[in-house]
Amino acid sequence: MDIRSLTCFVAVAEDLHFRRAAERLHITQPALSQRIRVLEDEIGTPLLARDRRHVALTPAGAALLAPARAAVANANLAKVQALRAVRGEVGRLRLGFTVIAFYGLLPAAVRIYRSRFPDVVVELAEMNSPALERALAAGEIDVGVLHPPVATPELSLRSLPGQRLVLALPRTHPLARRPVIKVRDLAGEPFLIAPRAIGPNIYDRVIALFRSCGVSPNIVQEATPMTTLVGLVAAGVGMGFVTEGLATVARRGVAFCRVSPEAPMVPMAAAWRGPKLSAAGERFLQVVNEQLGRRSG
Numbered sequence: 001m002d003i004r005s006l007t008c009f010v011a012v013a014e015d016l017h018f019r020r021a022a023e024r025l026h027i028t029q030p031a032l033s034q035r036i037r038v039l040e041d042e043i044g045t046p047l048l049a050r051d052r053r054h055v056a057l058t059p060a061g062a063a064l065l066a067p068a069r070a071a072v073a074n075a076n077l078a079k080v081q082a083l084r085a086v087r088g089e090v091g092r093l094r095l096g097f098t099v100i101a102f103y104g105l106l107p108a109a110v111r112i113y114r115s116r117f118p119d120v121v122v123e124l125a126e127m128n129s130p131a132l133e134r135a136l137a138a139g140e141i142d143v144g145v146l147h148p149p150v151a152t153p154e155l156s157l158r159s160l161p162g163q164r165l166v167l168a169l170p171r172t173h174p175l176a177r178r179p180v181i182k183v184r185d186l187a188g189e190p191f192l193i194a195p196r197a198i199g200p201n202i203y204d205r206v207i208a209l210f211r212s213c214g215v216s217p218n219i220v221q222e223a224t225p226m227t228t229l230v231g232l233v234a235a236g237v238g239m240g241f242v243t244e245g246l247a248t249v250a251r252r253g254v255a256f257c258r259v260s261p262e263a264p265m266v267p268m269a270a271a272w273r274g275p276k277l278s279a280a281g282e283r284f285l286q287v288v289n290e291q292l293g294r295r296s297g
Helices: 003-015 018-025 029-043 059-086 106-116 129-137 200-212 226-234 279-296
Strands: 048-050 055-057 091-097 120-126 143-146 155-170 180-182 190-193 218-222 239-243 254-260 265-273
Touching: 003 018, 003 029, 003 059, 018 029, 055 059, 091 106, 091 129, 091 279, 106 120, 106 279, 129 143, 129 155, 129 265, 143 279, 155 226, 155 279, 190 226, 190 239, 226 239, 226 254, 265 279
Parallel strands: 091 120, 091 143, 180 254, 190 218
Antiparallel strands: 048 055, 143 265, 155 239, 155 254, 155 265
16 A cells, blocks of 8 residues: 555545546546555455545545545655755764863854754764774764874764863962973973873874973873863872863863973864765764854954
């Protein structure tokens, strides 16, 4: 029992007139009559009593009308929902991100996306960059905002603006009074850094910054994520680099200073598995690009 035949039946049952029903459906009257005959043959009983002047519902036709209307309505709704899914207006978006990524434009982008596409369920997951790669490769998330380069070849990337590193140090430290701290003046200071396994690119660039100034950093503890590192700074354990986005959040007892030579950038990118991003993912990145445009403007 196909939906097109049920649609034809409903039209005739409502108009009780074959010509008007055919005009409403934009088909010929013989084609409409054929649809009704096929439906009656399939059900095994007449649905319409007709002569040259009148069309009326049989008891079987009267019983079929309500469920036929419901079936046609559900089919139309299913078509609309399917097209909305293709356009990224309904469904699910599983978004992974690093702590660093969330101290930037990501919260505003998520809020705007949710308000713009309320029928898309947004699932958020925070994890470090290597874990995001694994989750993307396993199909556990749709989009990950992480820190390239990546080691997983099947991932596609779209670059996002990076964040500059700044030095977090105890506010009571003598160096905290300087507008810009020279890296060579950090010699011997207790230093905190994320493990190389979490972000080898940034780890290596920070170490290279020290070595370019003839300094070997005195690493007293590895710490991740950066929010934990800031907490350790507040506790007086040492000092370490965090992103400028994280530095915008005031933390009692912690100062954030630029260094000379300038600290490296933390690269950012949106990543997904395969060459094609999902429609919901594309919609989300459109919102991100809008936010970037407002910032640059």
